[in-house]
Amino acid sequence: MTVNLTISEVTAFKTELLSLLEQLRAEVGEERKQQEASGLGSLEVHDSGEEAGAVVDLMLNVEVLALHSDEISDCLAALERIEEGDFGSCIDCTEEIELSRLRACPTAARCIRCQSAYEAFLQKSA
Numbered sequence: 001m002t003v004n005l006t007i008s009e010v011t012a013f014k015t016e017l018l019s020l021l022e023q024l025r026a027e028v029g030e031e032r033k034q035q036e037a038s039g040l041g042s043l044e045v046h047d048s049g050e051e052a053g054a055v056v057d058l059m060l061n062v063e064v065l066a067l068h069s070d071e072i073s074d075c076l077a078a079l080e081r082i083e084e085g086d087f088g089s090c091i092d093c094t095e096e097i098e099l100s101r102l103r104a105c106p107t108a109a110r111c112i113r114c115q116s117a118y119e120a121f122l123q124k125s126a
Ligand SMILES: [Zn+2]
Pocket: 090, 091, 092, 093, 094, 095, 110, 111, 112, 113, 114, 115
């Protein structure tokens, strides 16, 4: 279905997504650097308490990295939808995604209805 976004609106979203992507990549690069600097590659611990702390730090780092890589793939997927001309339509029901929703979250791939159904599904299967 055709989405009622003007070319300038789509271009604005594209610019926003590209800068978000750049920002996320910079953050991930920074986290990787910190991880390397903290010597997690060659983990040296002297007692079990220290070891547990280091592992917790590592887990947190991995979680942050995973979260950011999710955001990066959301960004890339949104940019791909722009290229394909599908941006702004729900990937589930193909209805138009509310413009206010896109403004708040340009990476949104689903309309509010499908997003809540999707989240309910995720919660059920978790
Ligand atoms: Zn939908």
